[in-house]
Amino acid sequence: MSGPAQASASSSPDAQATSTAAAVSPPSFSDLTRERPFMQMWTARLFGTAASQMLLVAIGWHMYELTGSAWDLGLVGLYQFVPALLLALLAGHIVDRHHRGRIVAACFAVQGLVALVLLLAVLEKHDTRGLLLGLSLVLGAVRAFQMPAQQALTPLLVPPTMLARAMAFSSAGMQGAIIGGPALGGLLFVAGMAVVYGASVAFFGVACALVLRLRYAYTPAAREPVTLSTVFAGVDFIWKRKPVLGAVSLDLFAVLLGGAVALLPIYAKDILHTGPWGLGLLRSAPAVGALVMSIALTRRPVERHIGRTLLLAIGLFGLCMVVFGISKSFVISLIALAVSGGADMVNVVIRQTLVQLETPDAMRGRVSAVNSIFIGASNQLGEFESGATAALLGPVGSVVVGGVGTMLVALTWFKLFPSLAQRDRLVVAAPSVRPPAA
Template identity: 85%
Template sequence: MSVRAAAPPSFSDLTRERPFMRMWIARLFGTAGSQMLLVAIGWHMYELTGSAWDLGLVGLYQFVPALLLALLAGHVVDRHHRGRIVAACLGVQGGVALVLLLAVQAGHDSRALLLGLSLILGAVRAFQMPAQQALTPLLVPPLMLPRAMAFSSAGMQGAIIGGPALGGLLFAAGTGVVYAAGLLCFAAGCVLVMQVRYEHAPAPREPVSLSTVLAGVHFIWHRKPVLGAVSLDLFAVLLGGAVALLPIFAKDILHTGPWGLGLLRSAPAAGALVTSIALTRRPIERHVGRALLLAVAAFGLCMIVFGFSRSFLVSLIALAVSGGADMVNVVIRQTLVQLETPDAMRGRVSAVNSIFIGASNQLGEFESGATAALLGPVGSVVAGGVGTVLVALAWFRLFPSLARRDRLVKSQQPSLRIAE
């Protein structure tokens, strides 16, 4: 008998992790269904009211409950079976799709119904996001987690791209058909999640209190690498986002039609998809802290290039590269947060992370619009890009433990194998 170190896990090793792969397919169905449902509700609302204000309310009604319930949801995720929480969330979304399908068929659809169901979808998102994030580390070994996170991101990006596209095609057959397709996706995802098996150690049933609900905030504040990674993403998205201004760039600066706007909006997702596939095949194994900070700086540089560009092709490439840089940030950050967090805290820490992501996306759109009103769209995007680069450089000094982080998995224990 001889002892030797185990070889680093490969992509084929990941695909043999059946619980993870079943969960991965379930997330594909769930994300595709969610994207179709969101597109359908927006289109449905505009058909009913013709009001841009009501379209904005749909987004607001989903964001507010997700924000208000996030910390409580994190506590619930850490106290209950995460797989069942995800399955319940998919089931509720399937119920929303069913209600909308029946309402369309009966002619009972209304503005109030769409807004009420949007509240439910927002509440569900508060529980589903931290549950999914905290569940993945339980389905694969720690050394395989970076590859698993990248592969999960690849699937998510594919569903985010394909879901709305499929929903748009199904609209030709009627709004009810889109809701029916979403219902089928949620049902398939729910069934698959219910079949995921993993070791679940019930957590002690602490009463819900302010200290237990805020434990995730306390944990992140006292773990500097985690605080640095999460806050870096917050400022990068807050300052560097240009999505809200894309219609202006497409029409008034790049002089393209709606087809150009569609390509511009899809370019970051396409770049993220390609990068996530590459990270699945070849994860970043060394100097991960520096790679994280440089990826955010590269994102800011892409925004500067996009802001100054007057060429549609250059703008398209800049957005695609920005999506790839952001995906490096996402994979490293999410893996680092999960590995640095004890399992009993992962739900609450993931909930705080989801607040940062949601708030930065919403506030980032507001920041883009506000600065565009003062500086113009070009000035807004360029200033945001410069700010993102400066934040990334500042984080080298403010969070040296993050910048010096070499590996995601700090220690790699050798494993015992019996040589025949």
């Protein structure tokens, strides 16, 4: 009796309408939190990012205590950037050929070992400039593998319809860790540098253990030999997919032209006349804006007109830089930077989600590696561009010209990449096939 009755009920028009509505209704935030593998990975990234921020702050302070040289501080950043850039394409190939969860776990483990070596060096009084620079190279090499592996792993943990919300929630966690990690490290410095390194070891250990316990569907890819063709496959893929090329290159030029981080000390001291405390608030304002926006996008993700929204967000980012550049008010400057962080977060969530959805799983590691190159290069070159134009035009002229250039890039991309500008949804529904008439 129960079987036929259930079949009859499910075939009624009302039941069919209800099931169809349930099938097309967008997933909620509570649905996302029930995705256990994703939440486990989210927690691991929270611990790992906080540990990484504490470790980077500690290494910078440690180097300056040892040498008192601003040049050596710059070398720490350079030593981390160069191997990340040189190894990125090879790392993407490896990420596409091996278990991504294990790669992420190995990256956390290596960073934990770096923190442990520094802890022992401090305790045994064997800490040297050469040791810090050598370990900076190791951290840069690890970053080349960790970034594409993490980005390519997320789409395997949630359904495609949840990916935008998952990206926003991941960004919220990362921004929270980026803000809280250095603050926690600063508090722990009171107890000594060894305590900071010890806390980093513990946090990396928790992150590694969580990822090793992660379970998700994994299909081993065919083991191709490493050739120039396979290594550069990500570059070729992005070049041929115009929506992906438009989104990635848009972010490159926006950060390259619109970034003002390198000039914040000048603004804090000479233009806004606030001093070190003001510099700290100025540097944190974009992260606070990004955190607020990522929480909002977690609750209400962008579902329609995503291409236009992406380009408008970049235009708003450029406008905020213009306002910041000409502002003489500390409050207005803070608001402009916070809004710019929120606008950039809209760009980050839409771009990363679009790139992952447009990329086949077998290519996600290599495409994410190319994306990480664009991000790293734009950040480093953006600081150089800001300094170079500031030397010619002054700090205000540099920031204003960069902001105007960012808005012009957003307008130009409307014409250069119409497939991106006209994109309506992140997930493109398959065309419905009408059954033939009887």
